[in-house]
Amino acid sequence: MKNKIIVLFLFVLSVTACSDFPVDEDGLLITTRTECYVSNFDLIDTDLQSVKVGNAYVDTTAQIAIMYVKFGTPLINLWPQISLCEDAKLDPKIVERMDFSVSKMNIEFMEGDWKSGNATTQLNERIVDNPSAFPSTAKRFTVIAGNREIKKEYIFLIVERPLQ
Amino acid sequence: MKLKYHFFIFLSFAFALVACNDDPILLKDPVSSLSNDCVKRSLPLAPNIIGNEIEFAYAMAVPKNLGKLASAQVVASIAGATGTYFDPNSYYTNSSGQDVAVRVASDSQTNGTITSVNFTVDTCAATLRYYYIIPEEAREKEVQFTFSVKASNGQTAEYKLGPYKISKMDMIKDLLLTNENCYLSFSNPGEAVHVYSEADIKADPSLASKIDIMYAYSPKEDLSHAFYTPSSPKEYMDGVVLPSSFVNNTRMLKIYGLRDRQLSDLQYSNFIDDLDFKELNLNKAVYYILSLKEEAGAWIETADGKYRAFVYVNKASKGEMTISVKRYMM
Numbered sequence: 001m002k003n004k005i006i007v008l009f010l011f012v013l014s015v016t017a018c019s020d021f022p023v024d025e026d027g028l029l030i031t032t033r034t035e036c037y038v039s040n041f042d043l044i045d046t047d048l049q050s051v052k053v054g055n056a057y058v059d060t061t062a063q064i065a066i067m068y069v070k071f072g073t074p075l076i077n078l079w080p081q082i083s084l085c086e087d088a089k090l091d092p093k094i095v096e097r098m099d100f101s102v103s104k105m106n107i108e109f110m111e112g113d114w115k116s117g118n119a120t121t122q123l124n125e126r127i128v129d130n131p132s133a134f135p136s137t138a139k140r141f142t143v144i145a146g147n148r149e150i151k152k153e154y155i156f157l158i159v160e161r162p163l164q
Numbered sequence: 165m166k167l168k169y170h171f172f173i174f175l176s177f178a179f180a181l182v183a184c185n186d187d188p189i190l191l192k193d194p195v196s197s198l199s200n201d202c203v204k205r206s207l208p209l210a211p212n213i214i215g216n217e218i219e220f221a222y223a224m225a226v227p228k229n230l231g232k233l234a235s236a237q238v239v240a241s242i243a244g245a246t247g248t249y250f251d252p253n254s255y256y257t258n259s260s261g262q263d264v265a266v267r268v269a270s271d272s273q274t275n276g277t278i279t280s281v282n283f284t285v286d287t288c289a290a291t292l293r294y295y296y297i298i299p300e301e302a303r304e305k306e307v308q309f310t311f312s313v314k315a316s317n318g319q320t321a322e323y324k325l326g327p328y329k330i331s332k333m334d335m336i337k338d339l340l341l342t343n344e345n346c347y348l349s350f351s352n353p354g355e356a357v358h359v360y361s362e363a364d365i366k367a368d369p370s371l372a373s374k375i376d377i378m379y380a381y382s383p384k385e386d387l388s389h390a391f392y393t394p395s396s397p398k399e400y401m402d403g404v405v406l407p408s409s410f411v412n413n414t415r416m417l418k419i420y421g422l423r424d425r426q427l428s429d430l431q432y433s434n435f436i437d438d439l440d441f442k443e444l445n446l447n448k449a450v451y452y453i454l455s456l457k458e459e460a461g462a463w464i465e466t467a468d469g470k471y472r473a474f475v476y477v478n479k480a481s482k483g484e485m486t487i488s489v490k491r492y493m494m
Contacts, residue, residue, distance in 0.1 A: 047420035047460060070455070071386040072400040077448040097448065117385075163402070164385045 024148055026089070033087045033146030038154050040083035041065040043075075043100060051078065053161055054118030059128050063154045066127055068119045071163045075101040080139075080156075087146025102137035103158045117164055127157065198226040198319040202311050204328075205293070210426060211331040211437045213490075214303055214354075215245070218296045218328065224313040224321070225289035231316035232288050236269070237280035238296075241308040241326070245299035248274055250281045254290040268292075300354065302330040332438050335426060337488040338478060346379040347372075347407070350414075350464065350471045356491035357473065365407055372409035376466050377416075380404045381483050389456040389477070389485045391416060396452035412467040415449035419474075420460045427476040427488040428459070441472045441492035456480060470494055 022030045041056040051073045057066040065082075069075070076099045082090055105127065113123040127133075139156040205219040212218055224233055236250065250272035253265035268290050269281040279294065296309070308326030336356040341348075347360040351374055365372050378392045382402050392401055395413045423432045446465045453462055458480050464473040472492050479486040 045418060047418045049420050072397075072452075072454045074450045074452075076450065161386075163387070 028089060029087070030148050031087045031146040033085075034150055035085040036088055036143050036145035036150045036152045037085050038065050038082055038141075038143060039085055040081075041067055041156065042081040043067060043069070043158075044079040044081060045073070046077055046097075051075075057119070057124040059124075062128050062131075063152055064128055064157065065154055066119075066124060066157045066159060068159050068161050071161055073160065075099065075104060075158060082141060084143055085145075089144050091142040091144055091151075098139070100139060100156075100158055102135065103139045103156050105133065105135060105138075105157050105159050107133065107159060109162060114161065117161065119159070119161070123159075127159065195225070195227055197230070198224070198313060198315040198317075198321045200224045200311065200313050200321040200323050202323045202325055204325065207425065207433075209433060210435055211333070212298055212307075212328055213331050213333060213335045213426070214298050214300055216298055216335065216426075217247075218298065218307075220294045220296070220309065220311070220325065221291055222294055222311045222313075222323070223289075223291040226315040226317070226319065228288045230288075230319070232286050233283045233290055234314045234316050235280060235282045236292060236311070236313045237278055238294050239310045239312075240277050240279070240296060242299060242302045242305065243277045244274065244279070245297040247295070247297040248279055249295055250279055251293040251295070252281055254287075254292065298330055304332045305330055333436075333441065333490050333492040335488070335490045337427065339487050339489070341379040341485045341487060342483060343379075343381055347375040347410075348377040348379065348475075349374040350376050350466050350473050350489075350491055357475075357487075357489040369407070369409065372407040373411065375407065375410045376412050376414040377464070378404070378406055378410065379485065381485070383482075385455070387454050389480050391453045391456070391462065393451045400452060400454060413451055414467055415446045415465040416451065416453050417446055417449050417463040418453045418456075418460065419462060420457075422461055422474070422476070423459060424474070424476060424490065427474070427490060428478065436474050436490050438492060441474075441490075441494075444472055446472075456485065 024030050037060040038058050041058060043051050045051050051069045053068045053070055077097050078100050079097050080094055084090060113120060134155060134157060140153055142151050142153045144151050201223045203221050205221050222236065224236060226233060252267055252269040252271060254268045255263040255265055258264050268285050268287055269283050272279055272281050306327035306329055308324065310322060310324050312320060312322040314320050334354060334356040339359050341359065345359055345361045347365060349358045349360060352358045360371055380390050380392060382388060384402060387402055392404060392406065393414045394406055394411055422434065423430045424434055424436045425432060426435065444463055446463060456477050458477055461474060461476040464475060470493065472494060474490050476488045477485060478488055
């Protein structure tokens with residue numbers, strides 16, 4: 001009986017020893033994935049409800065995430081939820097509520113920017129095409145790919161929709 | 165082998181015991197005197213708030229051959245407020261599940277801390293309900309109750325319940341807010357919130373300095389039911405004008421889904437207690453709240469830091485909103 005236990009123990013030990021998947025400083029597995037992008041973006045208010053109207057617009061080439069919020073939404077105490085591609089992680093980590101008023105963009109709206117309360121592609125593209133208008137204080141987060149070698153910094157912008 | 169033998173002995177012993185046991189056995193001694201029992205019928209977790217009731221059910225019984233029930237009384241350690249009484253009815257539940265009252269006692273008499281009734285029918289068992297209205301004197305204190313009953317043969321029985329902690333906070337329910345009835349003040353003594361109307365402020369402009377929040381309704385979707393203070397950004401107020409002497413910058417935190425059972429009358433067992441107000445952190449509060457809806461609410465701290473409150477939205481329909489409030493003095 002005793003012998004059997006020892007044999008089993010040794011077997012388990014050898015299996016463990018063979019696994020050579022490396023882990024990073026957070027204890028997360030480093031994989032071979034090279035994808036590195038933000039897939040979605042949301043902000044949660046103190047009432048645990050999302051402040052988003054419509055969908056967030058994420059441009060993975062320009063590395064910009066835009067969120068549209070209702071007119072008058074207070075931005076000083078929000079919890080960001082940033083969805084990433086598989087195995088990726090975010091830097092800095094989100095550990096508390098944040099002041100996103102620093103990410104708020106002032107922009108002149110044009111005809112066709114809004115359709116039934118939601119932003120149109122025209123508006124999304126106009127914002128992305130004009131980086132000089134981005135507030136310098138806007139929140140920035142870096143996405144780190146599964147292989148931990150590729151890093152991409154995203155800028156997060158908030159646009160308040162006109163009064164509805 | 166040895167184990168089998170022991171098991172067999174044990175089994176036959178158990179059989180023997182069961183076999184011998186052919187008379188029903190009373191688990192307790194038979195009732196030979198007046199006895200009583202009492203339960204608190206109010207929600208067990210709910211904070212006990214001034215002006216609200218605590219309900220008890222007091223059961224009494226004496227064996228029929230010993231006599232009948234004569235009188236019952238409760239002594240509260242702090243005299244109850246007006247409205248404290250013994251329900252003179254005993255209740256049974258009919259086939260549709262409804263409580264049906266049967267009158268068994270005289271009208272309840274309350275004298276100081278003592279509330280009593282005399283039985284008016286020949287009965288040897290009854291359960292009476294006792295409603296204690298929490299008085300102002302009991303704020304932050306503990307209340308105990310001594311229930312007692314007398315039988316016609318002179319026997320008495322007694323049952324003690326408590327102590328029950330009485331909360332420091334005040335509560336008020338179902339206040340209607342409209343664009344005319346729109347100024348909330350949390351600083352009136354003994355009143356969780358007072359709603360002043362436009363006419364009240366016109367008649368006595370000095371009242372404006374007591375206002376902590378102004379309610380406004382806008383048909384625009386992004387604003388709808390809103391709370392404003394003098395620090396609210398003007399661009400979010402859609403032309404709403406605050407009274408000139410309204411200066412209190414009340415701090416607020418928007419909440420959704422905190423359905424306090426006492427405020428909402430819904431089935432959820434959530435209760436806001438004194439401790440919640442004490443531990444509330446409003447460091448990152450806002451000075452305005454837009455688009456409040458049903459089941460939403462707000463934590464409030466008055467500008468002088470003297471009062472904290474929770475405002476619950478019971479109903480939010482076009483042009484008006486019904487709120488219930490718990491308020492705690494710091």
